[in-house]
Amino acid sequence: DIQMTQSPSSLSASVGDRVTITCRASQSISRNLDWYQHKPGKAPKLLIYAASTLQSGVPSRFSGSGSATDFTLTISSLQPEDFATYYCQQSYNTPYTFGQGTKLEIK
Amino acid sequence: EVHLVESGGGLVQPGGSLRLSCAASGFTFSNYAMSWVRQAPGKGLEWVALISVSDAAGSYYADSVKGRFTISRDNSRNTLYLQVNSLRAEDTAIYYCAKATVGVPGTFDIWGRGTMVTVSS
Numbered sequence: 761d762i763q764m765t766q767s768p769s770s771l772s773a774s775v776g777d778r779v780t781i782t783c784r785a786s787q788s789i790s791r792n793l794d795w796y797q798h799k800p801g802k803a804p805k806l807l808i809y810a811a812s813t814l815q816s817g818v819p820s821r822f823s824g825s826g827s828a829t830d831f832t833l834t835i836s837s838l839q840p841e842d843f844a845t846y847y848c849q850q851s852y853n854t855p856y857t858f859g860q861g862t863k864l865e866i867k
Numbered sequence: 868e869v870h871l872v873e874s875g876g877g878l879v880q881p882g883g884s885l886r887l888s889c890a891a892s893g894f895t896f897s898n899y900a901m902s903w904v905r906q907a908p909g910k911g912l913e914w915v916a917l918i919s920v921s922d923a924a925g926s927y928y929a930d931s932v933k934g935r936f937t938i939s940r941d942n943s944r945n946t947l948y949l950q951v952n953s954l955r956a957e958d959t960a961i962y963y964c965a966k967a968t969v970g971v972p973g974t975f976d977i978w979g980r981g982t983m984v985t986v987s988s
Contacts, residue, residue, distance in 0.1 A: 761930075794974050796912070803871075803978035804904075804912065809968065815976065847912055851973030854927040856902075856914040 762786050762850050766859030772867040777838045781862045783831045783848035792852035795824055795833045798861075799844045808833065809851075838864075869893035869977050871964050876982030883954050887982055889947040889964030897942035900972035903949045905960035906981075915962070916949065917972055932958075954986045 763786035773779050783793065791811040798804040806815045808824035811831055821836040835842055843866050848859040875887040887903070903915040916938040918926045926938050937950040947964050961983050965975035 792971075792973070796975075798912070801980070803963065803980045804965075804975075805978070806974070806976045809971070809974045809976075849912070849914075849973075851971055854914075854917060854973070855929045856917075856973045858912045858914070861911040 761855055762789060762852065762857050764848055764850055764857050764859040766846075766848055766862050768862060769860060770863045770865065772865050773838055774867045775838050775840055779835045779838055779864065781833045781846055781848075783826075783833070783859050785829045785831075785850055785852075788828045789850045789852035791827050792850055793824075793826065793831045794849045794851055795822075796847045796849065797842075797844045798847065804847070807846075840866075869966070871966060871977055871979035873962060873964055873979045873982035876962065876984045878985045878987065879954055880988050881955060881986055883986070884950070884952045885954070885984060887949040887951065887962055887964075887984070889949075889979060891945045891947065891966070894966070894977075896940075896945040899969070900967040901938075901940060901947045902965045902967065902972075902975060903936075903938060903947075904963045904965055904975070904978075905958075906963070907957070907960040910960075913960075917967075918947070919972065951984065954984075956986050958984060959986045960984060 793811045795808040796804045812824045902917045918938045935953045939948045961981040963981045966977040968974045
């Protein structure tokens with residue numbers, strides 16, 4: 761199985777900050793990497809797919825990059841509604857696997 | 868508008884069974900692969916099972932549920948199912964259904980809000 765490792769596991773930041781979350785795969789997954797935002801009690805939301813393609817309706821302050829084993833999610837200027845948990849996930853093959861999550865909290 | 872609504876969760880004893888359902892609306896259900904993903908209390912997301920568009924293309928499972936869970940779909944009812952048998956305490960989780968994107972069965976663009984399964988005596 762492909763292991764996905766996210767860092768950091770938690771992060772405190774302020775509104776307006778630039779934030780970067782990293783995700784590493786245990787083997788090459790080409791660009792088959794997606795990012796999700798999850799808030800308590802809500803459905804997870806797809807933000808980025810294929811490593812860098814912004815899902816329709818997602819604000820442009822979110823961006824993704826990377827290929828093979830190393831990927832990043834960047835939020836250019838944090839907004840109050842961005843405080844949530846973020847997950848990377850490989851869609852390369854089954855079993856699909858998620859990173860352990862990064863909880864983004866208000867400083 | 869595209870919607871997925873899960874139901875069928877509840878409290879069940881270890882060794883018991885449940886059938887989870889996911890009602891889909893707002894899209895042509897039969898055209899998309901579908902998955903179940905779960906989240907145990909205080910834990911992250913875990914993919915559980917995938918069913919392809921057609922039966923011929925098959926279904927796939929996480930090792931943790933293989934042989935105990937069965938994913939199925941009824942395209943005439945726009946409904947996805949997960950039969951969960953031989954339940955264990957570690958199966959306690961919120962179970963989400965998720966719609967795959969076109970062409971990439973492992974990318975999930977629409978999710979439901981989940982149904983809670985609690986396994987306890």
